[in-house]
Amino acid sequence: IPKVTQFIVDKGISYFESKEGKQKLGKMIEDFLATRGMLGNMIGMFLGNESLVDKVQPEVIKFLKNDETKVLVTTLIGREWNSIQDMTFNELDQKWGFVEKGSRILDTVIDTLKVDELLSKPISTYLKPNEEKIIKEWLPMVVDVSTKYLISHLDEILKQLKLEDVVREQVESFAVERLEDIILSISRKEFKMITYLGALLGGIIGGLQAIIVMFIQ
Structure with a gap:
């Protein structure tokens, strides 16, 4: 003041x-x-x-x-x-006529800047002249800033998304038969690999035993 x-x-x-x-x-x-x-x-x-x-x-x-x-x-x-x-906004408007004066100012600005004409043009009209600058400068800067923001706020974002609750709800909504199929399909692959590994190890051990027996005899 x-x-x-x-x-x-x-x-x-x-x-x-x-x-x-x-x-x-x-x-x-x-x-x-x-x-x-x-x-x-x-x-x-x-x-x-x-x-x-x-x-x-x-x-x-x-x-x-x-x-x-x-x-x-x-x-x-x-x-x-x-x-x-x-005072309330209504009282201020009654005293000074903010709404009416603001509308007149806005109309003047719109007419002066030809806003209707600007908004009626396609966005490419404004992007095309700055295409090289957008691709080489603005876009990398936006990506860099966005990446840094996401990394620094990742924990908070995950909490907001509540991914644990989403996964839990999806799993709970599965039918029992569907869960059994998923578990069996995973276990079959694991058991098959164990069988193959056992056969390989057994063959190697058997071969070594045979070689040792030959040398002893």
Whole structure:
């Protein structure tokens, strides 16, 4: 809030020091005198509008530069900010018309950027000119970042996927006959390999025994 206050005060000083600000100040004095009837006309006649502006302008700038002015503006903004925080979105919209103003701004942006025209074009229109850069730079970077993320969060991802529960549910949903077929198909392969290995070892041992017997005799 103090930064906002300083910004407002600085802009105010800059404005009223400018030619435009002086003219606006003169118009305000003229309108003020016009509402005071004969007294205003007499003051304007004796002093003149230009003379009043020359006297009022330095006082306005002096007022804005005063530290008490900053304190006053800070207090007012703080009070308004506290009030805003207690308001609902509907109340804010009723007070400042956010929805209507936001819609107008959005329409202006859409018209200026020709969003409808941009969205009606195929994606290839935007990808084709950058094809080489996408393939050689962007895609490897995306893959690298994605891979590092997956590796660093693998445990968490597996927990989120609940793979153990999925496997358990799938196994529990199997029919008993299906489980028996799976177990027997695996065991047959293992038993066959054991049989072949036993035959091989038996042949090797038998051959060695035969050789030893020949040497002994």
